Amino acid sequence: MVFKKMLGALGVGGPSVDTVLSNPNTRPGLPLTGQVNLTGGSNDVELAHVTLGLVTRIEVETGGGDHGAVGEFHRTPVAGRFKLNAGQQLSIPFQVDMPWETPVTDVYGQRLHGMTMGLRTEVAIDRAVDKGDLDPVAVHPLPIQERILEAFGRLGFRFKGADLEYGRIHGVNQTLPFYQEIEFFSAPQYAHGIREVELTFVANPQTVDVVLEFDKRGGMFVGGHDAYGRYTVPHADADAADWAQVVDGWVRQALDQRQSFFASRGGFPGMGGGHGYHGGHQGHGGHRGSGVGGVVAGAALGVAGGLIAGELIENAFEDDGGDDGGDFGDE
Structure with a gap:
């Protein structure tokens, strides 16, 4: 242009x-x-x-x-x-x-x-x-990311939104100063214990760290809280596992938790084991991203409604010298 x-x-x-x-x-x-x-x-x-x-x-x-x-x-x-x-x-x-x-x-x-x-x-x-x-x-998405996203859709999770949060994830080797959160509403079979799930991928040439944050429902005498999980999956395992079964295991592990972070329990079939949490973001004050509301078409993500395009870029960071960065277009 x-x-x-x-x-x-x-x-x-x-x-x-x-x-x-x-x-x-x-x-x-x-x-x-x-x-x-x-x-x-x-x-x-x-x-x-x-x-x-x-x-x-x-x-x-x-x-x-x-x-x-x-x-x-x-x-x-x-x-x-x-x-x-x-x-x-x-x-x-x-x-x-x-x-x-x-x-x-x-x-x-x-x-x-x-x-x-x-x-x-x-x-x-x-x-x-x-x-x-x-x-x-x-x-x-990379093949392994695509399989995991598809698994959430197969299990009945509904896509809520996605955004990028400035900050770093505790315990993850991260090179960019931000991370992506892909948010889902809970599937019906987990809705009694989980409201929403936030999914983050942090990839490198050999593996992808999968970071999950579950917004858990509270009971009559116990308030709701967040549960966290981190798993390392090799790219080579994209076609080596039933990812719906793997993701179901992650979710049910979160439902079984009685603490605010995952205890080490080993891995799941077709992937490397791991644990951790998606909190304590450096420079982020432990804030949980609110995500972007709305839905987007795509049956594989369990999403309903029509396509809603991403927002256009309008402003720039301060180090851009005040330039507005332009717009996406064809001219």
């Missing part, structure tokens, strides 16, 4: 840029490829650099509550300093390696309500930086 703000940032008659993705669909750990097409303006110009950045919306907790902020979480240099002559057309191929912890935005072709992702092209001349419009990117 051609940056509408390029003239304002780099001067009238400056260069224009059109970033083209080979395929906007990708997965965590896989490359995103394409080319940055530059067209020189009315004068020769020396560009300081061309850089691509992955941009998303994150919920940040402040004293007055949560608010959505938008910012860049991964940068890839495309070109260093070079001269672009007047009227010159130049195409620069690129490859952006998606971080393994990149949040999932789409499942079975449907956008998760509350999720958005874009690739932003930054073109810089000395003392002038243009951060232009965003090319939308769809991040699909």
